[in-house]
Amino acid sequence: MQLLDLTLPTPEENLALDEALLTQAETGNQVVEVLRIWEPTEPLVVIGRASKLHEEVNVEVCQARGIPVLRRSSGGASVVTGSGCLMYAVVLSYQQHPELAALDVCHQFVMGRLKESLAQEVPQIDLQGTCDLTLEGRKFSGNSLRCKRTHLIYHGTLLYDFDLKLIPELLRTPPRMPDYREHRPHESFVTNVPIPREIIRKRLIEAWQPTGEMDAWPRDLTAQLVAEKYTNPKWTSMR
Template sequence: MQLLDLTLSTAVENLALDEALLEQAETGNQPLEVLRIWEPTEPLVVIGRASKLEEEVDTEVCRERGIPVLRRSSGGASVVTGQGCLMYAVVLSYERHPELAALDVCHQYVMGRIRQALVHEVPEVNLQGTCDLTLHDRKFSGNSLRSKRSHLIYHGTILYDFDLKLIHQLLRTPPRMPDYRGERPHESFVTNVPIDRETLRRRLIEAWEVEGPMVEWPFEATVRLAAEKYAKAEWTSMR
């Protein structure tokens, strides 16, 4: 597996790069597996592929505060990210891992691997719901995936030093909630995991047995997807 530790200068480019990595893997002549790590410098709301924008996000507050709202290409509900929230993405090959075609197996494989890496630092880290990492029954990592013909991308958030107030200020009560949440509001449901950024980064790299850096990342595809898709208001606001 190759490592791409890269945060681009704009939010749309950062979302586009995840899809470009999956696109690159799909069009290659051999299996490609990548771990990408990045972190926004400013607050950002990211909604799921099928999310209803106004139902999940307080768009008026986001506009007033100049906080971008963008739609990703994978499923799941809306998240708030920014400085203090480490983002990761893992591109995996079905040829190397045919068992991951089963979604329940895929969730257990990826999240189990990340959980196992983090329990070295915080033994109480748990996996709850479909793909949430929690600490003392409070969520600090939300995740989603997108699968294509030969590869999948599994990506998510890890809150470690994030301004948690932003979540309930910017997001509405989600339309779907896991049973373990018990209808708790955001402010009593989310938390930061007490692991510093560099340790999180190191543990993720160890968890995925990275062999070396990714030298040629898909720059042109990222620019194209950013301009033609992620920067378009129609993509973000689609019904």
């Protein structure tokens, strides 16, 4: 596995890079596995591939405040990210891990590693719902995945010093909730995990043990996806 610790200048580029890493792995003739770490500098709303934009997002508030709303290529519900929210992505190979073709095994494999690694800092961290990391029943990490023929990408958020007020301001009450949420509003459901950024980064790297850094990341494909999809309003508002 290779490490790519890279935040690009714009939110569109950052979302496109995750998709480009998966596409590059799919189109190559070799097993490719990558751990990417990045962090936005400004607030950003990211909706899931099948999300209904106006059902999940306070679009008018986002527009009034100049906060971008972008659609990612993976599933799951909408999230708010920005400074104080570390983002990660892992591209995994089915050739290396054939058992990950079963989604329940895949969730346990990835989230189990993250939980075990971060729990070295905060033992009370738990895995709840399908793929949420929680602290005392409050969510600090939401995750999603996209599966293709030979590889998958699993990526998510890790709130550590985020302005939590932004979440109820920018997101509506989600149409789908895990049972453990018990219909709580955002204000009493999300939290920051009390682990410094550099320690989270260290634990992510320990969890996946990359053997080197990725130098040849897919620049051209990222730029193509930005132009064709991530700056295209039709993609964001398609539902």
